Amino acid sequence: MFYRETGQFKTNYADDMAIFPIRQDRIGIAIIIAIALILPFVASDFVLKTILLPFLALSVAVIGLNILTGYTGLISLGSAGFMGVGAYACYKLTTLFPEVNIIIWIFASGFFAAAVGVFFGLPSLRIKGLYLAVATLAAQFFLQWAFVRIPWLFNYNPSGAIEVPLRTLFGVPITGPTAELEVKYLICLGFVIGMTWLASNLVHGRIGRSWMAVRDMDIAAELMGIKLLNAKLLAFAVSSFFCGVSGALFVFLYLGGAEAGTEFAIRLSFLILFAVIIGGTGSMIGSFFGTAFIVALPTILKFGAPAIGIAITGATAEKIVLMIIGALTIYLLIVEPHGLARLWQIMKQKLRVWPFPY
Amino acid sequence: MLHVSPNTATTGIAKGEVLLSVENVSLRFGGVKAISDVSFDILKGEVRAIIGPNGAGKTSMLNCINGFYFPQEGHITYKGVRRQKVRPHEAASSGIARTFQNVALFKGMTTLDNIMTGRTLKMNVGLFWQLLRHGPAMREEIEHRRKVEDIIDFLEIQAIRKIPVGKLPYGLQKRVELGRALAMEPELLLLDEPMAGMNLEEKEDMCRFILDVNQTFGTTIALIEHDMGVVMDLSDRVVVLEYGRKIADGTPDVVKADQKVIDAYLGVAH
Ligand SMILES: Nc1ncnc2c1ncn2[C@@H]1O[C@H](COP(=O)(O)OP(=O)(O)O)[C@@H](O)[C@H]1O
Ligand SMILES: [Mg+2]
Numbered sequence: 001m002f003y004r005e006t007g008q009f010k011t012n013y014a015d016d017m018a019i020f021p022i023r024q025d026r027i028g029i030a031i032i033i034a035i036a037l038i039l040p041f042v043a044s045d046f047v048l049k050t051i052l053l054p055f056l057a058l059s060v061a062v063i064g065l066n067i068l069t070g071y072t073g074l075i076s077l078g079s080a081g082f083m084g085v086g087a088y089a090c091y092k093l094t095t096l097f098p099e100v101n102i103i104i105w106i107f108a109s110g111f112f113a114a115a116v117g118v119f120f121g122l123p124s125l126r127i128k129g130l131y132l133a134v135a136t137l138a139a140q141f142f143l144q145w146a147f148v149r150i151p152w153l154f155n156y157n158p159s160g161a162i163e164v165p166l167r168t169l170f171g172v173p174i175t176g177p178t179a180e181l182e183v184k185y186l187i188c189l190g191f192v193i194g195m196t197w198l199a200s201n202l203v204h205g206r207i208g209r210s211w212m213a214v215r216d217m218d219i220a221a222e223l224m225g226i227k228l229l230n231a232k233l234l235a236f237a238v239s240s241f242f243c244g245v246s247g248a249l250f251v252f253l254y255l256g257g258a259e260a261g262t263e264f265a266i267r268l269s270f271l272i273l274f275a276v277i278i279g280g281t282g283s284m285i286g287s288f289f290g291t292a293f294i295v296a297l298p299t300i301l302k303f304g305a306p307a308i309g310i311a312i313t314g315a316t317a318e319k320i321v322l323m324i325i326g327a328l329t330i331y332l333l334i335v336e337p338h339g340l341a342r343l344w345q346i347m348k349q350k351l352r353v354w355p356f357p358y
Numbered sequence: 359m360l361h362v363s364p365n366t367a368t369t370g371i372a373k374g375e376v377l378l379s380v381e382n383v384s385l386r387f388g389g390v391k392a393i394s395d396v397s398f399d400i401l402k403g404e405v406r407a408i409i410g411p412n413g414a415g416k417t418s419m420l421n422c423i424n425g426f427y428f429p430q431e432g433h434i435t436y437k438g439v440r441r442q443k444v445r446p447h448e449a450a451s452s453g454i455a456r457t458f459q460n461v462a463l464f465k466g467m468t469t470l471d472n473i474m475t476g477r478t479l480k481m482n483v484g485l486f487w488q489l490l491r492h493g494p495a496m497r498e499e500i501e502h503r504r505k506v507e508d509i510i511d512f513l514e515i516q517a518i519r520k521i522p523v524g525k526l527p528y529g530l531q532k533r534v535e536l537g538r539a540l541a542m543e544p545e546l547l548l549l550d551e552p553m554a555g556m557n558l559e560e561k562e563d564m565c566r567f568i569l570d571v572n573q574t575f576g577t578t579i580a581l582i583e584h585d586m587g588v589v590m591d592l593s594d595r596v597v598v599l600e601y602g603r604k605i606a607d608g609t610p611d612v613v614k615a616d617q618k619v620i621d622a623y624l625g626v627a628h
Binding site: 012013014019198201202204205206207209210212213215216217219220221222223224225226234282 | 449458467538
């Protein structure tokens with residue numbers, strides 16, 4: 001297989017500005033989508049349930065945080081909180097208006113998360129870096145508290161949990177206990193493809209450039225006429241929108257029910273941030289690499305290690321996972337801020353010039 | 359050639375009239391007086407040099423003009439309007455662009471994206487179409503890409519179009535930064551030591567670009583520069599600052615012959 005751009009001349013700017021200007025890249029994307037469509041029918045239920053579904057649901061949040069942290073340079077530890085807002089909004093909406101299709105509500109729940117995100121993003125005009133991280137941490141704790149303490153959010157359910165009701169699309173159950181895993185997977189996949197497309201459109205245009213300008217040199221950005229507050233708040237809004245949709249997918253299509261105190265806790269916020277760093281800040285494809293890493297590693301360790309004769313308990317595996325992810329994150333922060341996405345680029349560059357070294 | 363042009367028609371200021379005037383401006387940082395009671399003006403269409411030893415307050419003066427600093431005393435009149443506290447993005451939308459002494463490019467972005475960012479104020483298709491990257495958003499993007507390609511051709515930087523600017527040598531970075539400022543189609547262009555750290559050939563190129571911009575599009579330029587040769591060649595009038603005060607103002611020949619300027623540059627003790 002040859003990965004070359006030779007002979008593919010761009011005769012107009014639209015072609016040159018395409019998100020995948022090289023034909024082989026476009027073919028590659030088509031193949032990946034085709035595989036993703038076949039996957040649920042060949043993968044075991046176990047793989048679907050423990051790896052593929054959480055991978056799809058979380059990748060939307062990782063893209064969301066990447067927009068905020070990777071593209072705009074603002075750190076947030078509130079991602080899980082914003083996911084929770086999406087999940088609870090979706091729950092309230094579908095129980096209040098059950099006749100509206102759940103897919104619409106999953107999407108709409110993003111707007112609630114966006115509004116909350118903008119509110120907690122307000123301090124970002126004044127504070128940066130570590131201080132902003134602390135401010136978003138406060139958002140995380142406040143939201144976590146609200147999910148537990150405001151019984152209206154979970155419809156006064158005595159268990160304090162969301163119980164995902166049965167909802168259908170064209171008569172086929174897509175949420176709730178009777179929905180097939182394959183169906184849930186395909187719905188999730190649809191969201192992931194759609195949201196990725198929107199995000200990558202956005203980051204390649206004027207708005208994406210203003211975000212990166214704010215990230216790279218905010219005083220010069222201001223001098224281009226970019227209003228810092230607007231750019232930052234828009235980043236918070238879009239980022240939280242993605243987190244909100246991710247949270248709704250996470251509960252409605254993956255978990256099937258959730259207790260906010262445990263699911264949308266600070267640990268998840270950190271994992272999402274680590275996925276952004278491991279995958280590569282400011283990279284869409286990196287977001288998927290990072291998500292795959294944080295989702296697959298625990299499962300591989302928990303079930304893979306005993307298979308090759310290393311006896312570890314679930315709890316130990318859990319700790320080892322955190323250690324590996326933490327160490328890798330620190331390593332990448334110091335050595336390669338563009339994460340796994342950078343390796344991917346190097347590989348593509350090598351392929352482009354192959355068989356020559358440069 | 360470059361097809362961008364500043365919109366002279368809308369401002370109503372003719373060539374040779376006062377575009378910007380600085381009146382009795384003083385700026386303090388705590389106890390440090392960076393600028394003391396300085397007045398001068400910039401005429402539409404001229405190249406105005408600001409020179410002086412290090413720490414004289416030249417950069418601070420540009421920062422006052424484009425809204426990074428607010429002078430404690432005095433005021434600045436731009437296009438006949440006396441400005442109250444102007445924010446940098448307001449200065450930008452009123453037609454002031456600038457480059458920085460220490461290159462303030464967007465390091466992680468390509469040359470193309472850096473210069474495209476200079477078009478931000480001229481682009482206004484909203485979030486909805488941006489999300490779809492179709493229709494009006496794509497049309498706008500292509501229209502501005504065309505302008506940016508003109509600037510890239512003008513500055514002879516075609517080969518580095520898609521390279522992240524952080525990886526470029528310093529001389530080229532300065533050139534990209536000029537390109538980004540030009541993309542704003544400014545009426546007043548402030549250049550803070552555009553040739554610092556360049557070799558002779560790069561300096562000559564930069565001089566040529568600056569003169570071209572000034573002569574072809576009538577862009578007014580305020581320029582800080584240390585190389586006296588360059589200043590004498592490029593500028594119509596020169597203002598000299600020393601320790602935050604204005605010590606001379608006039609044509610290059612007059613300023614060059616001024617005893618106070620000679621003392622300041624030869625480092626005579628005061
Ligand atoms: N942000 C600032 N805070 C404190 N002092 C400053 C600041 N900016 C400039 N100064 C001081 O103002 C004086 C003039 O600086 P500057 O305008 O950079 O000089 P020049 O550009 O002529 O070399 C210097 O003494 C400098 O230390
Ligand atoms: Mg200076």
